[in-house]
Amino acid sequence: xxxxxxxxxxxxxxxxxxxxxxxxxxxxxxxxxxxxxxxxxxxxxxxxxxxxxxxxxxxxxxxxxxxxxxxxxxxxxxxxxxxxxxxxxxxxxxxxxxxxxxxxxxxxxxxxxxxxxxxxxxxxxxxxxxxxxxxxxxxxxxxxxxxxxxxxxxxxxxxxxxxxxxxxxxxxxxxxxxxxxxxxxxxxxxxxxxxxxxxxxxxxxxxxxxxxxxxxxxxxxxxxxxxxxxxxxxxxxxxxxxxxxxxxxxxxxxxxxxxxxxxxxxxxxxxxxxxxxxxxxxxxxxxxxxxxxxxxxxxxxxxxxxxxxxxxxxxxxxxxxxxxxxxxxxxxxxxxxxxxxxxxxxxxxxxxxxxxxxxxxxxxxxxxxxxxx
Amino acid sequence: xxxxxxxxxxxxxxxxxxxxxxxxxxxxxxxxxxxxxxxxxxxxxxxxxxxxxxxxxxxxxxxxxxxxxxxxxxxxxxxxxxxxxxxxxxxxxxxxxxxxxxxxxxxxxxxxxxxxxxxxxxxxxxxxxxxxxxxxxxxxxxxxxxxxxxxxxxxxxxxxxxxxxxxxxxxxxxxxxxxxxxxxxxxxxxxxxxxxxxxxxxxxxxxxxxxxxxxxxxxxxxxxxxxxxxxxxxxxxxxxxxxxxxxxxxxxxxxxxxxxxxxxxxxxxxxxxxxxxxxxxxxxxxxxxxxxxxxxxxxxxxxxxxxxxxxxxxxxxxxxxxxxxxxxxxxxxxxxxxxxxxxxxxxxxxxxxxxxxxxxxxxxxxxxxxxxxxxxxxxxxxxxxxxxxxxxxxxxxxxxxxxxxxxxxxxxxxxxxxxxxxxxxxxxxxxxxxxxxxxxxxx
Ligand SMILES: Cc1ncc(C[n+]2csc(CCOP(=O)(O)OP(=O)(O)O)c2C)c(N)n1
Ligand code: SF4
Ligand SMILES: [Mg+2]
Numbered sequence: 001x002x003x004x005x006x007x008x009x010x011x012x013x014x015x016x017x018x019x020x021x022x023x024x025x026x027x028x029x030x031x032x033x034x035x036x037x038x039x040x041x042x043x044x045x046x047x048x049x050x051x052x053x054x055x056x057x058x059x060x061x062x063x064x065x066x067x068x069x070x071x072x073x074x075x076x077x078x079x080x081x082x083x084x085x086x087x088x089x090x091x092x093x094x095x096x097x098x099x100x101x102x103x104x105x106x107x108x109x110x111x112x113x114x115x116x117x118x119x120x121x122x123x124x125x126x127x128x129x130x131x132x133x134x135x136x137x138x139x140x141x142x143x144x145x146x147x148x149x150x151x152x153x154x155x156x157x158x159x160x161x162x163x164x165x166x167x168x169x170x171x172x173x174x175x176x177x178x179x180x181x182x183x184x185x186x187x188x189x190x191x192x193x194x195x196x197x198x199x200x201x202x203x204x205x206x207x208x209x210x211x212x213x214x215x216x217x218x219x220x221x222x223x224x225x226x227x228x229x230x231x232x233x234x235x236x237x238x239x240x241x242x243x244x245x246x247x248x249x250x251x252x253x254x255x256x257x258x259x260x261x262x263x264x265x266x267x268x269x270x271x272x273x274x275x276x277x278x279x280x281x282x283x284x285x286x287x288x289x290x291x292x293x294x295x296x297x298x299x300x301x302x303x304x305x306x307x308x309x310x311x312x313x314x315x316x317x318x319x320x321x322x323x324x325x326x327x328x329x330x331x332x333x334x335x336x337x338x339x340x341x342x343x344x345x346x347x348x349x350x351x352x353x354x355x356x357x358x359x360x361x362x363x364x365x366x367x368x369x370x371x372x373x
Numbered sequence: 374x375x376x377x378x379x380x381x382x383x384x385x386x387x388x389x390x391x392x393x394x395x396x397x398x399x400x401x402x403x404x405x406x407x408x409x410x411x412x413x414x415x416x417x418x419x420x421x422x423x424x425x426x427x428x429x430x431x432x433x434x435x436x437x438x439x440x441x442x443x444x445x446x447x448x449x450x451x452x453x454x455x456x457x458x459x460x461x462x463x464x465x466x467x468x469x470x471x472x473x474x475x476x477x478x479x480x481x482x483x484x485x486x487x488x489x490x491x492x493x494x495x496x497x498x499x500x501x502x503x504x505x506x507x508x509x510x511x512x513x514x515x516x517x518x519x520x521x522x523x524x525x526x527x528x529x530x531x532x533x534x535x536x537x538x539x540x541x542x543x544x545x546x547x548x549x550x551x552x553x554x555x556x557x558x559x560x561x562x563x564x565x566x567x568x569x570x571x572x573x574x575x576x577x578x579x580x581x582x583x584x585x586x587x588x589x590x591x592x593x594x595x596x597x598x599x600x601x602x603x604x605x606x607x608x609x610x611x612x613x614x615x616x617x618x619x620x621x622x623x624x625x626x627x628x629x630x631x632x633x634x635x636x637x638x639x640x641x642x643x644x645x646x647x648x649x650x651x652x653x654x655x656x657x658x659x660x661x662x663x664x665x666x667x668x669x670x671x672x673x674x675x676x677x678x679x680x681x682x683x684x685x686x687x688x689x690x691x692x693x694x695x696x697x698x699x700x701x702x703x704x705x706x707x708x709x710x711x712x713x714x715x716x717x718x719x720x721x722x723x724x725x726x727x728x729x730x731x732x733x734x735x736x737x738x739x740x741x742x743x744x745x746x747x748x749x750x751x752x753x754x755x756x757x758x759x760x761x762x763x764x765x766x767x768x769x770x771x772x773x774x775x776x777x778x779x780x781x782x783x784x785x786x787x788x789x790x791x792x793x794x795x796x797x798x799x800x801x802x803x804x805x806x807x808x809x810x811x812x813x814x815x816x
Contacts (some may be wrong), residue, residue, distance in 0.1 A: 022451075022454070173676065177699070360703035
């Protein structure tokens with residue numbers, strides 16, 4: 001059976017299905033439909049949805065709610081994401097699970113509010129001070145919106161981290177027919193909380209990549225949370241060894257889990273000398289282009305990167321191993337191409353197919369500018 | 374019953390504040406207020422703002438969190454919204470109220486159940502004595518070396534005027550300080566207690582400031598002390614739950630599967646663009662076309678573009694129909710172009726030039742003649758009975774006309790799509806029926 005659905009609705013439904021019970025956001029095109037959906041639906045499951053006074057408050061409220069045991073979502077676009085920046089750092093530092101949907105639109109500042117773009121791809125990774133890793137998933141279509149939002153909730157709990165769903169105006173606003181049996185229903189388990197009868201040391205871990213167990217405010221333990229460097233008890237840390245422990249841990253828990261997080265969709269053709277890499281909305285055009293080439297008897301491989309960050313390096317290297325030419329298709333001026341270039345060998349040519357006029361990259365443009373056929 | 378004798382770990386004292394700093398005095402009075410009220414420390418969350426005030430945290434035997442500078446009220450709001458049973462505090466400096474003033478006003482306006490204690494030492498202690506929003510005129514601070522020209526913010530008046538249900542102002546010399554704080558805590562809604570105090574490292578020495586000067590200053594500024602407002606009203610996090618109580622347990626919006634009850638002979642991708650005027654249900658009609666196509670076993674996408682003002686200007690929608698999954702939803706050239714209303718014609722101009730004789734233009738006959746290479750079908754809305762005056766149904770009628778003309782799939786699929794979209798179904802079905810005589814001529 002098929003459904004005719006927007007990415008926004010798929011995201012909202014996935015959040016509910018993943019047990020989300022708190023949303024705070026501030027209206028912004030094209031993320032507003034997610035706010036509206038949550039305002040309407042969350043009270044039905046006993047949750048809270050809230051329009052805050054600005055984005056600083058939206059994410060702040062999400063952090064407070066998450067620490068009180070809620071499973072939280074927020075959604076915004078570039079200008080709002082910019083205001084989230086400092087609190088993303090707090091969520092990383094204090095290890096707060098939350099899912100942030102970035103509905104990208106074109107350009108810096110207000111940009112072209114109703115047109116699509118993928119200009120936040122590096123900003124999402126490096127969008128707060130310190131440079132510590134986050135997880136970013138990029139849906140290619142409405143089904144991905146559903147599946148990856150669910151997965152984002154799982155990963156945010158698993159790693160106690162803000163996890164981003166990097167989508168765009170086109171994907172969230174366009175209605176498209178989807179095959180409903182592609183929706184995945186992997187359960188998102190309840191939060192792993194510290195047992196009530198045992199002593200709880202808020203940030204105690206056994207090894208650097210281990211994720212500490214949470215205990216909510218108002219639960220059986222006294223909880224201390226800090227955006228200032230802290231030791232395992234949550235108290236101020238200042239000794240070099242304590243600071244080192246904390247900062248290496250924040251990096252290690254993500255960096256050492258690349259295999260667990262990595263997600264790509266490979267459509268590799270044996271013998272093909274060209275691999276077309278894309279993510280997000282352009283993946284559909286690449287799929288179409290690949291279909292055209294093969295229909296004409298040509299050989300080409302396609303690779304959709306779904307977990308943009310951390311970069312699924314092994315999967316990308318594997319996919320491009322036999323290629324002479326790697327074409328990277330994206331709705332910006334080559335932001336992710338940088339990541340591919342550092343993974344490619346000297347003999348491999350990496351070229352970009354890019355667009356920043358709000359129009360989608362067409363299969364024809366990929367074939368022409370990618371030098372395919 | 375457990376009796377809580379202190380909410381502060383006395384064994385960690387002395388406080389790390391400069392000698393004579395007011396912060397420790399205020400913290401002790403907060404503790405005294407809590408001891409009076411006997412609140413279970415596990416139900417207390419103290420949110421600390423940045424500044425010297427944040428150093429209080431290490432002494433608290435309650436839950437606490439230290440967030441970002443100025444955002445303490447937002448975390449507190451999130452905590453309260455998620456769990457209304459918690460007693461939530463914000464301890465902030467005057468700097469925090471400056472950078473985060475918007476949050477303070479909005480929490481007051483909502484009457485969010487938070488008790489804010491403002492450690493008001495008239496400057497930034499932690500960063501070196503810079504001026505803050507509460508620094509009185511003529512003060513010497515490290516950033517007002519040549520005189521302070523700004524009017525201080527009357528924090529109490531601001532929150533009182535904007536809905537705070539409990540507001541008090543006093544100084545660290547007030548023997549009733551803990552009672553004022555306790556009354557704030559006892560209030561279910563938003564409370565703010567503004568406590569004037571010394572920063573002995575900066576404001577005091579820079580301004581020859583003492584108790585007498587502090588009291589004179591309050592008088593000169595006409596800042597009254599004591600309880601300034603006590604007017605309980607429903608607390609937000611509980612009021613929200615009450616407001617939505619009727620929704621609890623109702624089914625959430627379910628998936629909307631579309632049964633493919635019809636078939637289509639379409640063998641290739643067809644792009645249909647509907648260009649019209651804002652407010653004339655262009656998107657609604659386009660979405661119906663897409664939905665109907667799915668009901669006929671096809672794949673479809675529908676995307677739209679309109680100016681920011683939704684009730685004026687153009688509205689254009691693109692529908693792609695295909696026997697295969699539509700991976701690329703863009704349209705570089707329409708196969709079918711529907712143009713209604715003058716705004717729609719203006720917006721469709723670039724598309725008109727791309728049309729070939731294999732394409733069809735469905736044109737609102739009032740807009741004719743139009744130069745195009747495409748086959749033209751004129752739509753005469755004068756032939757639609759009462760619908761001639763109901764322009765918001767013209768797009769649906771145009772879609773029906775396209776189906777009548779091109780037999781992309783049975784008209785019944787459109788009617789089913791309309792029926793399943795409950796709003797205005799009857800009118801839309803009548804419009805489809807009325808579209809019978811719409812096609813005036815085709816060339
Ligand atoms: C976003 C941001 N900007 C600036 C600072 C630097 N900073 C730390 S404390 C502070 C002012 C604190 O003053 P106040 O709130 O009055 O607290 P006090 O130190 O007087 O207790 C500033 C500006 C910061 N931490 N964060
Ligand atoms: S700098 Fe000022 S506010 Fe900070 S501890 Fe010293 S006296 Fe108190
Ligand atoms: Mg201060």
